[in-house]
Amino acid sequence: MSLLEINDLSVRYRIQEGPDVRAVEDVNFTVDPGETFGLVGESGCGKTTLGKSLLALLDNNGYVESGEVWYDGVLPRWEDDDGEPKLEVVESDQYPVREDGMMDLTELDVEDMRQVRWRDIALIPQGSMNALNPVYKVGDQIVEAIRIHEPNTSEEEAEGRARDLLERVGIERVRADDYAHQLSGGMKQRAVIALAMACDPAMVIADEPTTALDVIIQDRVLDAIKDMQEEFDAAMLIISHDISVMSETCDRLGVMYGGRLMETGTAEEIFLNPSNPYTLGLQNSFPTVQEEQERLLSIPGTPPDLSQPADECRFAPRCPFATGQCFDDHPPLYSVAEGEAGRLWEADPDESHKTACYRVDEIEELRNQATEEHVWQQETEIH
Amino acid sequence: MATGNGDPLIEVRNVSKYFDQTVGVTDRILGRDPQPVRAVENVSLTIDEGDIIGIAGESGCGKTTLGNMLVKLYPPTEGEIIFDGQRLADMSRADEREFRKRVQMIFQDPFESLNPRMTVLDSVAEPLKINDMGETYSQRRERVVEVLNDVGLSPAEQFLDQYPGELSGGERQRVAIARALVVDPDFIVADEPVSMLDVSIRASVLNLMQDLQDEYDLTYLFVSHDLALIRYMTDETGIMYLGDVVEYGDTTQIVENPQHPYTQALFDAVPVVDPKHERHRANVAGEIPSPRNPPSGCKFHPRCPEVIPPDAWRGDQDAYRRLVMFRSGLQDREIGPGSLEGLDVDLDSETAVTMLLERELALDIPQEHRMEDESPESGVNLDRLEMPPDVMDTLRSAAGDALQENYEAALDRFEGVPRSICSREHPGYRTAAGRQAACHLYEGQPEDSLTTAISRADD
Numbered sequence: 007m008s009l010l011e012i013n014d015l016s017v018r019y020r021i022q023e024g025p026d027v028r029a030v031e032d033v034n035f036t037v038d039p040g041e042t043f044g045l046v047g048e049s050g051c052g053k054t055t056l057g058k059s060l061l062a063l064l065d066n067n068g069y070v071e072s073g074e075v076w077y078d079g080v081l082p083r084w085e086d087d088d089g090e091p092k093l094e095v096v097e098s099d100q101y102p103v104r105e106d107g108m109m110d111l112t113e114l115d116v117e118d119m120r121q122v123r124w125r126d127i128a129l130i131p132q133g134s135m136n137a138l139n140p141v142y143k144v145g146d147q148i149v150e151a152i153r154i155h156e157p158n159t160s161e162e163e164a165e166g167r168a169r170d171l172l173e174r175v176g177i178e179r180v181r182a183d184d185y186a187h188q189l190s191g192g193m194k195q196r197a198v199i200a201l202a203m204a205c206d207p208a209m210v211i212a213d214e215p216t217t218a219l220d221v222i223i224q225d226r227v228l229d230a231i232k233d234m235q236e237e238f239d240a241a242m243l244i245i246s247h248d249i250s251v252m253s254e255t256c257d258r259l260g261v262m263y264g265g266r267l268m269e270t271g272t273a274e275e276i277f278l279n280p281s282n283p284y285t286l287g288l289q290n291s292f293p294t295v296q297e298e299q300e301r302l303l304s305i306p307g308t309p310p311d312l313s314q315p316a317d318e319c320r321f322a323p324r325c326p327f328a329t330g331q332c333f334d335d336h337p338p339l340y341s342v343a344e345g346e347a348g349r350l351w352e353a354d355p356d357e358s359h360k361t362a363c364y365r366v367d368e369i370e371e372l373r374n375q376a377t378e379e380h381v382w383q384q385e386t387e388i389h
Numbered sequence: 390m391a392t393g394n395g396d397p398l399i400e401v402r403n404v405s406k407y408f409d410q411t412v413g414v415t416d417r418i419l420g421r422d423p424q425p426v427r428a429v430e431n432v433s434l435t436i437d438e439g440d441i442i443g444i445a446g447e448s449g450c451g452k453t454t455l456g457n458m459l460v461k462l463y464p465p466t467e468g469e470i471i472f473d474g475q476r477l478a479d480m481s482r483a484d485e486r487e488f489r490k491r492v493q494m495i496f497q498d499p500f501e502s503l504n505p506r507m508t509v510l511d512s513v514a515e516p517l518k519i520n521d522m523g524e525t526y527s528q529r530r531e532r533v534v535e536v537l538n539d540v541g542l543s544p545a546e547q548f549l550d551q552y553p554g555e556l557s558g559g560e561r562q563r564v565a566i567a568r569a570l571v572v573d574p575d576f577i578v579a580d581e582p583v584s585m586l587d588v589s590i591r592a593s594v595l596n597l598m599q600d601l602q603d604e605y606d607l608t609y610l611f612v613s614h615d616l617a618l619i620r621y622m623t624d625e626t627g628i629m630y631l632g633d634v635v636e637y638g639d640t641t642q643i644v645e646n647p648q649h650p651y652t653q654a655l656f657d658a659v660p661v662v663d664p665k666h667e668r669h670r671a672n673v674a675g676e677i678p679s680p681r682n683p684p685s686g687c688k689f690h691p692r693c694p695e696v697i698p699p700d701a702w703r704g705d706q707d708a709y710r711r712l713v714m715f716r717s718g719l720q721d722r723e724i725g726p727g728s729l730e731g732l733d734v735d736l737d738s739e740t741a742v743t744m745l746l747e748r749e750l751a752l753d754i755p756q757e758h759r760m761e762d763e764s765p766e767s768g769v770n771l772d773r774l775e776m777p778p779d780v781m782d783t784l785r786s787a788a789g790d791a792l793q794e795n796y797e798a799a800l801d802r803f804e805g806v807p808r809s810i811c812s813r814e815h816p817g818y819r820t821a822a823g824r825q826a827a828c829h830l831y832e833g834q835p836e837d838s839l840t841t842a843i844s845r846a847d848d
Contacts, residue, residue: 048587169731176753176765180727190676220447220614222671225658229670229755247588250660273664291592293617295644295659296666302621304593308557 007078007106008036009209009241010060015073017052017059027313029055029068031265034339034355039078039208042235042242044256044273046249050309052265053245054132057211060111060243061129062119076108079208081121084109125155128202130212132245135194137201138186144197145169145182151204171200174237175230192223196230203234209241216251228255249292253277258358261285264310264320266336271359281342281361281369283325286376303382319362326381327365327372337362345369395438398576398608399459404468405430405632406454424681428454430632431468438575441602441609443623443640445616447655449677450629456578456612460494461485472576490520493569497581499561503553509564510549513537516572532571539604540567541597559590566597570605580612595622616659620644628652631680631688638824648821649828650695670755674714684717687829690811691717694758697829699807705775707760711750712780713809715787719799724749724791736792745788746771780806 017030030052037043045053058064060075080103084095091107102113111122123129131137139147148168152159159167169179175196177189186194195215202210215231216224228251235242246252252259253273260270261282269282280286290303307324310316319336322328341353345366353360365372375381407425416423429451436442444452458465461477470477472488480488493516496502503512513533514523523529530549537545540563553561562582569577579598583591599622601607611622619626619640626643627634628651636649647653651673658671672694678684690696691713698709718724726736728748734741747768752759763769776784783802790799810829819831 048589166731173731173766178723178728179730192676221616221658222447222654222673223676225660225671225755228660248660249588250662253662253664254660277662277664288588289662291589292662293592293595293615293621294662295617295620295656296661296663298641299621302592302595304591304596305589306593308559308590 007108008076009039009041009078010037010243011074011076011108012036012060013074013076015056015059015075016071017055017064018069018071019055019065020067020069021313024313026071028071028315029265029312030059031315032073032336033260033262033265033267035260035267035270037209037241037243039241040235040239041258042244042256044244044246044252044259045262046246046252046259047262048247048309050312051262052312053262054213056262057129057213057243057245060211061123061127062111062114062116063129070112073112075111076104077111077122077126077209078108079122079126080107080109081114081118124151124202124207125205126207127209127211128205128207130198130202130210130215132213133218134198134213134215135191135218137198138194140186143183143185144189145172148172148182148197148201148204151201155205168200168204171203172197175200175234176226190223192219192227195219195223195227199227199230199234203238203240206238207240209243210235211243211245213245214247215244217246217248224251231255249288250294261288264315265312266320266362267339268321268363269359269361270339271342275342275359279342279359280373281345281359281366282321282363283327283365283372283376284321285361286373287324287382290376290382301379303379306382319364327375329365331364337364340364340366342366342369395440395608397435398438398440398473399436400471401432401434401436401455401459402469402471404432404455404458404465404470406451406458406463407466410466426680427632427683428680429458429465432632432634433468434627434634434637436576436608436610438608439602439606440625441611441623443611443613443619443626444629445613445619445626445655446629447614447677449631449680451632451680452612452614452629453580455629456494456580456610459576459610460492460578461488462494486520490522490572491575493572493574493577495562495565495569495577495579495582498585499558499565500553500585502565503561503568505553508550508552509537509542509556512553512564513567513571516568520572522572533567536567536571537564539570539601540564541593542567557590558586559594562586562594563597566594566601570601573605575606576608576610578610578612581614582611583618584613584615598622616644616656628655631677631683633688633827635689635828636824636826637818642822642824646822648824648826648831649689650693650830651689652826654694670757672754672758674752674754678721684812686810686812686814687816687827690809693811694754695830696811697809699809701807703777704780708774708776708780709809711752711769711774712776712784712806713812714752715746715749715784716800716803718749719787719791719796722796724788725794725796726792729792741792742785742788743771744768745792746784749788750774750784 012035015033018026018028020026047053059070080091084091086092091103095101095103102110145168149164152164169182172182173179177193177196216227256273258272259276261268263284268284280289287305305324310320317335318333322332339353339360339362341351341357342359342361344351348367350367406429408428410423410425412423446452510533514529517523517529523532534545542548542563583594613619623640626640627637630651636652647656654671654673657669661668673692675692684691696710696713698706702709728745751763751765751769753765787799787802816827816829818825818827821831
């Protein structure tokens with residue numbers, strides 16, 4: 007069973023003038039226990055909004071418009087002595103708990119959500135090097151997190167655990183007495199990872215965990231994340247724009263564009279057999295160190311205005327392969343396996359490789375054409 | 390791509406830049422000497438007309454400082470920069486006006502480098518006014534339209550009256566490029582020109598800069614931390630570490646076969662897009678030291694996987710590397726009772742000394758480079774190290790001193806232990822596999838200065 011199941015999630019932002027901004031629309035994906043799932047996309051694609059909405063951390067003007075976020079676990083007071091959800095909670099409609107014991111996070115109120123954060127799902131926020139409080143010792147911040155979420159822990163025990171955690175991410179135990187400014191950037195990032203792991207969460211959401219770091223430090227921080235994840239057996243949801251980091255760290259990926267999930271699959275499926283024109287375009291525009299590239303190809307145009315998106319595939323205005331149907335409606339997720347066999351079939355929910363493209367039945371042809379520069383130049387006019 | 394075929398346009402000769410040389414009141418009372426940040430130290434290089442040169446390195450390596458000195462944002466502390474035969478330091482006002490026209494800069498953040506209250510027309514026309522180019526408003530407007538079309542903002546008329554706030558990131562950066570190009574410069578320093586842009590937009594801006602090079606006869610200096618971008622854009626690259634250019638040469642050669650151990654580590658650390666590819670991880674320990682007090686000799690030696698043992702060394706190279714790291718840890722006072730915190734052990738005991746050595750002689754490097762059964766938490770098995778017995782005794786005594794926080798005494802213990810050339814001498818440039826590397830590994834090769842080496846390579 008999945009640990010997290012996101013069903014048709016839509017998130018919007020109220021703005022002063024005009025209709026609400028549709029930052030995330032009808033997104034579906036699941037994360038299994040212990041798995042690393044990556045959400046990749048460019049700025050403004052809705053990936054950070056999605057991550058925040060899972061933990062009800064949206065800004066004041068943001069709200070979940072529709073959809074559910076099912077999490078495999080319930081609040082402590084809804085558990086029986088074995089840690090299973092109580093029968094009455096499962097059976098009554100009063101509680102947002104399904105028959106299989108999964109709980110809808112979007113239905114929880116502020117107080118209940120606090121119980122879930124950190125204990126069940128921890129967050130490594132964007133720019134988390136600056137997430138440490140400058141006037142508290144690093145160790146004390148971990149102690150505080152442990153004692154708030156596990157009130158039965160004694161001061162000494164929490165202190166010991168904090169130092170253990172720091173040591174495991176490669177920071178000496180004495181550094182627990184340091185303040186944030188005494189640590190280097192990479193160490194701060196490691197300390198935030200230790201902080202996230204403080205209550206042994208089943209899942210960690212990491213938003214751009216290595217973005218401001220230099221490559222060598224980034225390499226080590228990624229190592230630290232991987233080690234901690236294995237040790238704590240936690241699932242990860244990594245949000246990043248960095249395609250190469252994602253390809254190395256994630257088991258499965260979702261590619262987002264304009265608030266929509268465009269393609270999802272295992273890292274190998276996405277990178278070796280990209281099956282959405284947007285993914286194909288991204289690959290063309292990404293410079294790599296490994297090989298000599300004659301010419302990078304950019305995707306013409308700019309991302310859509312999400313306050314008044316048209317009823318079309320979100321990528322259609324920039325897509326060189328868009329045809330009539332693409333301008334009528336945003337496509338559902340189709341099966342890539344069927345598409346490769348020349349058929350256009352909507353994907354089963356548990357199918358691995360899915361793409362939101364009406365032309366997936368011609369995918370081989372699209373992949374060939376996508377490597378040609380002239381294909382992407384057709385619409386180079388700039389809006 | 391055009392390669393250095395022209396005459397030297399810019400010569401950088403032994404240039405250094407130190408920041409923050411003043412002393413505060415407290416320091417003066419206490420009689421402390423200033424400890425400046427050595428942002429750039431003794432860098433020499435020649436940029437020929439038509440070259441595209443890259444400067445790469447991690448944050449704090451001095452790459453931006455070097456770029457800023459080339460456009461005369463501030464003068465070097467030592468050394469000289471010569472632009473088209475003229476020393477930057479000796480320029481008259483008139484010369485400097487001419488220089489400011491011929492040399493332009495493109496900044497990292499197009500959201501901050503454009504005045505939000507100026508229209509595109511005003512922004513791009515401003516350099517023309519300052520440089521007294523274009524007599525009338527309509528002449529200037531005509532020139533602006535021409536340049537906007539060149540940078541792909543067409544039809545230009547549509548953009549003239551827009552404010553930066555109305556433009557996308559890619560469009561803003563194009564305006565910033567237009568602003569640099571409008572005076573028809575010879576040399577452009579681009580400091581991380583696309584790092585604020587999304588991937589799908591990035592490629593078009595990079596391609597534009599390449600196309601404009603031919604059209605405007607430009608010479609570029611690209612400053613970036615992004616090695617993939619450096620590979621895509623540049624002909625020749627300098628890799629910087631703590632203010633030094635440690636390797637310089639043909640970009641493709643450097644990327645495919647780096648010679649300096651730091652360059653190797655840097656490229657090993659770059660993630661790979663192919664999910665099937667298992668890359669080697671960077672074999673480098675620790676973090677970048679402070680540029681206020683850089684290590685002696687080769688600045689990279691305390692972290693270097695290939696630090697050279699002295700001739701008199703009787704152990705293996707791995708043991709020597711650990712010794713160097715331990716010593717540098719003592720110097721920085723990072724090794725001490727704190728290292729054993731949380732362990733129930735008497736700090737005066739021999740057990741404590743052993744435990745300290747086990748932990749501090751262990752290398753904090755990726756698993757593939759570690760010894761079997763070695764880990765940063767549990768440390769390294771001392772019996773496995775090929776450390777000469779007398780040196781091990783020295784290490785034990787020093788560890789004992791460190792546990793008492795007696796660092797002077799601990800460091801004195803190493804008097805008799807032979808020291809590596811890497812920690813004694815700053816390496817000069819040697820030719821290695823067709824390029825310049827500042828590393829003692831290539832000691833057998835003839836010594837070179839970057840300038841002469843490059844001009845020779847061009848002949």
